[in-house]
Amino acid sequence: MRFVFKTSYDADISLFKHRAQAVWYGLLLLLVLATPLYFVAIGDAYLLGEITGILILAIAGMGLMLLTGHTGLPSLGHATFMAFGCYLNINLLGAGVPWLIAFPLSGLIAGGLGTMIALPVLRLHGVYLALATLAMSMLTSDFVVIAEPWTGGIAGAAVPDINIFGMEINRYSTPYKFYYLVLFVAILIVWFYRNLLRTPTGRSFTAVRDSEISARAMGINLTRTKAMSFFLSATAAGLAGALFGHSAGYVTNETFDLVMSITLLLMIVIGGLGFIHGAFFGAIVVGIIPVAIANGRTFLSTTFDVNINVPGLESALFAFILICFILFEPMGLYGRWLKIRTYFELFPFYRKDMFKRQKSYLKTDRVQ
Amino acid sequence: MDFLQLIISGLANGCVYGLIALGFVLIYKATEAVNFAQGDFMMLGAFVCIGFTNHEYMGLNFWLAVPLSILVMGGLGYLFNWGILRHMFGQSQTSIVILTIAMGFIIRFIAGAVWSHEPTSLETPFAGQDIRSGGLVLGIDEVLIVVVTAFLTLVFFLFFSRTRIGLAMQAASQNQLAAYYMGIPVRRIHSLVWGLSGMVAAVAGILFASKGAIDPSTGLLGIKAFAAAAIGGFGSLPGALLGGLIIGLVEPLASRYGPPGVSQIAPYAILLLILIFRPGGIFSQTQRKKV
Numbered sequence: 001m002r003f004v005f006k007t008s009y010d011a012d013i014s015l016f017k018h019r020a021q022a023v024w025y026g027l028l029l030l031l032v033l034a035t036p037l038y039f040v041a042i043g044d045a046y047l048l049g050e051i052t053g054i055l056i057l058a059i060a061g062m063g064l065m066l067l068t069g070h071t072g073l074p075s076l077g078h079a080t081f082m083a084f085g086c087y088l089n090i091n092l093l094g095a096g097v098p099w100l101i102a103f104p105l106s107g108l109i110a111g112g113l114g115t116m117i118a119l120p121v122l123r124l125h126g127v128y129l130a131l132a133t134l135a136m137s138m139l140t141s142d143f144v145v146i147a148e149p150w151t152g153g154i155a156g157a158a159v160p161d162i163n164i165f166g167m168e169i170n171r172y173s174t175p176y177k178f179y180y181l182v183l184f185v186a187i188l189i190v191w192f193y194r195n196l197l198r199t200p201t202g203r204s205f206t207a208v209r210d211s212e213i214s215a216r217a218m219g220i221n222l223t224r225t226k227a228m229s230f231f232l233s234a235t236a237a238g239l240a241g242a243l244f245g246h247s248a249g250y251v252t253n254e255t256f257d258l259v260m261s262i263t264l265l266l267m268i269v270i271g272g273l274g275f276i277h278g279a280f281f282g283a284i285v286v287g288i289i290p291v292a293i294a295n296g297r298t299f300l301s302t303t304f305d306v307n308i309n310v311p312g313l314e315s316a317l318f319a320f321i322l323i324c325f326i327l328f329e330p331m332g333l334y335g336r337w338l339k340i341r342t343y344f345e346l347f348p349f350y351r352k353d354m355f356k357r358q359k360s361y362l363k364t365d366r367v368q
Numbered sequence: 369m370d371f372l373q374l375i376i377s378g379l380a381n382g383c384v385y386g387l388i389a390l391g392f393v394l395i396y397k398a399t400e401a402v403n404f405a406q407g408d409f410m411m412l413g414a415f416v417c418i419g420f421t422n423h424e425y426m427g428l429n430f431w432l433a434v435p436l437s438i439l440v441m442g443g444l445g446y447l448f449n450w451g452i453l454r455h456m457f458g459q460s461q462t463s464i465v466i467l468t469i470a471m472g473f474i475i476r477f478i479a480g481a482v483w484s485h486e487p488t489s490l491e492t493p494f495a496g497q498d499i500r501s502g503g504l505v506l507g508i509d510e511v512l513i514v515v516v517t518a519f520l521t522l523v524f525f526l527f528f529s530r531t532r533i534g535l536a537m538q539a540a541s542q543n544q545l546a547a548y549y550m551g552i553p554v555r556r557i558h559s560l561v562w563g564l565s566g567m568v569a570a571v572a573g574i575l576f577a578s579k580g581a582i583d584p585s586t587g588l589l590g591i592k593a594f595a596a597a598a599i600g601g602f603g604s605l606p607g608a609l610l611g612g613l614i615i616g617l618v619e620p621l622a623s624r625y626g627p628p629g630v631s632q633i634a635p636y637a638i639l640l641l642i643l644i645f646r647p648g649g650i651f652s653q654t655q656r657k658k659v
Contacts (some may be wrong), residue, residue, distance in 0.1 A: 072462075084621040095579050121640075121644065123647060126604070127396075127602065129467070130465055131594060131595075131643070132643045134591065134594065135595065135643075136640070138591060139633060143633075265466060266466065315476075318473070319470035319471070320474060323467060330459065330463060342552075
């Protein structure tokens, strides 16, 4: 068992709780930095592209995690913000803006647009907010078609390569550079996110999630806090959208559809709502399932001569896993890891109900 | 004449949306949960009836198959709550929303695996028959849809306002703890209302499939029905029907007289406008708490 004695205020707000934690995260950083070496050694960068895709999903997931996991506002429309980021990035790059300016700018504008859209619906909560964002998500593809001069409509738009001070980065021709770029953005956002959670703003997000009434009693401006959360969340989603565009190379009106929004939501639930780690765990699961299913199919057909070719199997399997998680492990993968860790940390003293959440009885939204 | 014809087919479509929305509202009114899989329940109900009726499956008499499939769907709704949702009791609404979305994916997969992804339509005794009067052509299926929907809305409206069990459902929704104190078996009430909404979904599905072909992705229609329910005011039964009618009417009119692309956007645009300017919907159920 470890006891952490805090002897100064600096210790209370430091990024890592204790030395061992810092060491572990340092090792993780080394691991992700060294991953491309393995692919250089085997000379095939296909899987590295998949890992990059997972990182991009995790960035979008962090955006949604801030909104849903930390502020308690469900959104079924985060693909819309990704679409904003992606198309803004394409257009800014097309207008001759250097990537280093176009990329953050597209994220920020996506955030601003997201906030503008969200402001009127922020008065709604729970189900109504989910519905409004769902409607937004359904409209995205139609608006992409309508805004054809900027988006290419149904025919789609090609995403230009990244150019940083003359260094060309492309997903296929320079996969290693692209990996490091995405990794850098992801780490930057994690660092920002981690710090945000320790600021008054971040704490007010959590307060709003846990109880709007108590938050208001503590002097938190609900609308401002929610709008702020929406802005940051949409910005992260916009950045992820821009990177997604670079990774896909070509985007059409069907790229950022409802399925993507729902996948993002499912992802953070599987990973663990309310933890930054959850976004990454969820992205890994979402990234691995299709690969695993494809491999499983090939395995079955080559060794047992069984051909399973049912359309929709992937999403059904995914949904099944999700239901199991919600029923048996509502805290997600990261919650499971926390439980295992606590078990060993407290070795003989772990009790079954340690992580049990207090049950709440629902009251209607309709009486305010 | 052309205009009237559009209105009538719009009304029939709107009634189907209204019926799906009725299923949502039933559940929302009694359990405060939103069933994002209601559209898929409807699709499943239609396929169950097709499975009983059509000659390539069981080939039963249509009038025997209808009550059978309604019963089956009612049972499935009850079982869904009993087997899965009951364990979610006391958890946040967000997780229930996500759970029902996931359930929708699974239902779509099962329907596709059992009844194939080909569009199928229900073999009804009144298929293709119509009533003609003064240049208007009314399909019997369309008339039937309107009549059944109006009847069901009225029945459920009376059920909620007049019967003891309807009142108990409303109480269970308003404050679960207080409802327990009053001796209301909240969990059983929940299962019951899920069963009821499964039955409504079956009726909606049968009506929809008798009007046109249905395939597993038809369940996505549920999203439009959501818009309908929210436009009418979540939690209001006549509101659900009205919202459904509005959407059903706007769609064909917008595609006939509006610029291209507007008809797909219109339902959601109306929904967003309503949510912004009248967040509770047309028949708002939101009340200020009186102290």
